Amino acid sequence: MSELPKEPQQDRSRATRQKLLEAAVESLAAVGYAATTVAVVAARAGVSRGAAQHHFPTRADLFAAAVEYMTEVRLAEIREQAAALPGGAGRTEAIVSMLADVYTGPLFRAALHLWVAASTEEPLRRQITSLESHVGRQAHRALLEVLEVDERTPGVRETVQGVLDMARGLGLADLLTDDSARRQRIVHHWAHLLDQSLPR
Template sequence: MRQPQQDRSRATRQRLLESAIEALAELGWQGSTVAVVAERAGVSRGAAQHHFPTREDLFAAAVEYVGEARRTWTREHSADLPTGPERTRAVVDMIVRIYTGPLFRAALHLWVAATSDEQLRTSIVELEARIGREQHKLALELLGVDESTPGVRETVQATLDMARGLGLANLLTDDSKRRAGIIDRWAEVLDATLNAGART
C-alpha cells in the first residue's frame, strides 16, 4: 500500500531536520545550505523549500528539533539513573553529555551564525530561552530538589552553565579525561550545596 501523503510529508520533514543538524555539526553554518541539506535528506531543493520556505525557517525549526531531541534523550536515559549517593554524580554526567554531543555542536554553529544574522538571532534567542528553562526544570526533577529553597536555583543553573563550558572545551580536542575529574568534583560540591539547602 502507498504511504499516505501526510505520513510522507512528516517523514520528509523529519529527514530534513535530521540532515540539517548533521550538516551543521559537520560543516558549520556556511556549509549548511538548503541545497546541501536537501541532498543529504534525499529530497529536491523545491521539496525542502515547500516545508521550509527560507534557510532561516529550516534552521529555526532545527533548533526546536535539537531541543526536543535533548529532552527525549534525557527522558530515555533518566530511567537508568541510580538512586542513593551516586545519583548526583550520574545526573551531572548526564547533563554534561547533553552538551558534549553532536546536538550541542550543531546548536553552537547556529548561535555563532545568529550573532551576525538579525532574523536568525530573533528565532534562536527565543527558542534557546525556552529550551534553557526546560533543561533547568528537568535538572531539578532529576536531582529531586525544589528551586524555592535558597541557593538551589543558582546552583542548578551553575551546573548547566558549567556543562555548556565543558561542551565548548570539547569542540577542538577530546577533553574527556580532564572532564571526568571536574564532574566528580562538581558532583561533590552540588551534593553539599543541595544537602545544606535541604537542612535550612
C-alpha cells in the same frame, strides 16, 4: 472513514520533516553555518530541494526547528535514562555526566555554529534568541526534574543554572580537541559539590 486515506501521506510528511531536521543538525555540526544551505541539508536527508523548501521556507526556519526538535529528543532521552537510575550514591554523577554528553555532542555543536552566526546577523539573531530562551528553559526544567529538587527552595535555581552554564563551557572546551579525560574529572567532582549543596 474519510480521514483514513490522509494518514500515510501525513506520516510521510512527518518522516520527511524529521529527516530534514536531523540532517540540518548534522550538517551544522560538521561543516558550520555558512556551508549549511537548504540544498545541502536536502541532499544529506535524501529529500528533494522542493520538498525541503515546502517544509522550511527559509534557512533560519529550518535551523530553529532543527535545534528545537533535537533538544526535545535529547532531553526526553535524559529523562528516560534518569528515570531508570537508582537513587543515592552515583545518581547525581550519572546525571551530570549525561548532561555533559549532550553539550559535547553534535546538537550543541550545531547550536554553537548557529548562536555565533546569529551574533553578527540581525534577522537570524531575533529568531535564534527566542529559540535559545525556550531551549534554556527546557534544559533547566529537565535538570530540576531528574535531580528531584524544587527551584522554590532558596539557592536551588542558581545552583542548577550554574551547572547548565558549566555544561555549556565543557561543550566549548571540547570543540577543537578531545577534552573527555579532563571533563570526566570535573563531572565527578562537581557531582560531589552538587550533592553537598542541593537540599535532599
